[in-house]
Amino acid sequence: MNSLNAQYFILIVPSCLFFIGLAFTCCRLFFKADIFLLWIGLAYTIPSIALFAQCLMSNPQLTLAAPFTSVLYLLGSWIGAYAISLKLNTTFQHRIAFLIFFSALIALTYYSYIAPQIWLRLVILNIALGSIGVLVFPDLFRQLSNSRSFDRWVFIFYFINVLYSFVRATINFFFLDNIDHNHIALTSSNWWLLGMSINIILNILFAIVLSGCAIKDVVYHLNNDRLHDPLTHLLNRRGFFEKTASLSFTSQSYFLVSLDLDHFKSINDTWGHYIGDQILYGVSQMMLKDKQAEDLIARFGGEEFICLFIAEDAAAALMRIEHYKTLLEQTTFTNYQIKMTASYGLTHIHNVHDIEYALQRADDLLYQAKTNGRNQISFDLML
Template sequence: MNSVNTQYFILIVPSCLFFIGLAFTFSRLIFRADIFLLWIGLAYTIPSIALFIQCLMTNPQLTIAAPFTAVLYLFGSWIGAYAISVKLNTPFKHLPALFLTVFAFIALAYFSYVNPQIWLRLIILNATLGLIGLISIPAVLKYLPTSQSFDRWILIFYLLNVSYSFCRALINFIFLDSIDRDHIILTSSTWWLLGMSVNIILNILFAIVISGGAVKDVIQRLNNERLHDPLTQLLNRRGFFEQSEKLPFNNQPYFLACLDLDHFKSVNDTWGHYIGDQVLQKVSRVMLQHKKPNDLIARFGGEEFICLIAAKDATEALSRIKQLKVRLEQATFTHHKIKMTASYGLTEIHDFHEIEQALQRADDLLYQAKQNGRNQISFDLVV
């Protein structure tokens, strides 16, 4: 392959990286995907611009442009490390990244304009890229053992990319010290082509894994929206039935409580539906504070809520509902200082297949509590 064809060939790599990054960026901006995709898209796009420019340069031109193209590489590595921190929801240390970037820029400027040496510039750049990537490695190693499916592969490929930066620095140190002495055109050399090949393979595989993770996140989000009430974020009716089917009824006694807010219509009539929605949201938060790991809490509509609670016996179940009743009585809602109470119907449930009957029993008991004066618990338990 002659030098012109080689040059055109290696332009495929930055072009691919650029369009991959563009796709991720647009996924965030247009389809409102996870913000992680915006940062990882920029981490692909920005270095690809530098790589595209370098592929068209001779050694003297590389020397002149080195500090400035390096900034694009370093900024891309910085954004990539930050993207991983966003993915893991952990803080990122920007100060070390800034220090490394400034140090590398100064060193590259020295070995470009004062003592020109391509060999040392390659070592400094790749080592610094690896060091910036290392900033997120403690968080990656912490979350890697517990991460699932695509998320785990994203972390693994991030580790591979950081390791590859150090490998490139080592290869440059061992094999490329003759570049300046033998006047080899770097962008046409075997090592450059080999590096580009490994680079595109790693990045395309990384992009595939990220795409899979993004699809998984979208599916999870859609499923979450399907199973949860948009106002309170509690389970909706569909979510309640789907989740309750998974509970271990054979190993643990369960009790079902229906509760309905007393005189809630007067809240909407007096202060409006916006304030009524705020009341429902805070009621939900109070209930979630009372929730234990194996409990399910759902909003079935309006001001009606369902609690499916795990308890060792009827006495404990009744005690827990009494605690919830007290918490609601003591709470104040919105800046209007609204006080709310609720009426409760409590029954035991032995199996998922009797959940409809249990809901009917609890609803009848709830109606009984309202008939008896509201703000009380009616139950058919033996305590």
């Protein structure tokens, strides 16, 4: 590769990284994608600025600018590691990252202005970049086997990128220690071109995986919104029927309760819909806190909630709903300390085809409880 083509090539690499990062950042800013993408975008764009500038520098200029470009590289690594911690939903160790950042910057400044050594700066910088990335490894390995397919590939490629930092440090230590003595221009050396080639391949592959992950997340959120009530975050009617379609009713005793908050219209009329919404959300949280692993809880509209649950027998099912009833009676909602009661319709479900009929039976029993004076449980169980 002649010098002109090599110059074009090494400038293409940071340019590609910059625009990849910009695309990820825009996905967050304009399309409300996961916040993880914003930080990943910054982790691409910030180091690409330093890389672009370095590709145009001679060795003396690299030495003069080293502490400043290193700040951008280290920030990129820090932000990238933080982005992965967001994806893992864990706490990032910012203090340790700052200690690595500050220590590396002191060493890089020393080997730039006091005892200039290009190869040693490269070793220190790459070890620091890798060390910041390693901070998320314990959480990454802990969650790797349980993560979804695209998330798993994101973590794998991140691991490879961090590992590559240590590989670069090793190569620099063993093969570039004579670069200062031989007066070789670092940015036109074969090692630099090789590093650029590997860099662009790894980062483009990582970007492809990230794009797939982002698309998957968008589809997941859209599907989640389609199946859940936006106020309470419980299943909606569609979500309830989709979930029940996959249940097996052969080995378990399923029961269904329909509950409707008593006198809820008067709450809206007296306190307003905002307070009414707070109460609905509070009731949903109360039900979720008491939720068993197999329970399906849904809001069917207005102040009506549905719970499909497993119980050993009819007596255990009735006891479960009596517990619900007591829990609701003892709970106060909003800063106005509002008390609520509900009426309940409880029935047994025999098979998946019985769902709609069971809902109708529970609804009839619910209105029977309303007719009998509210704050009651009506059921058709054989105790």
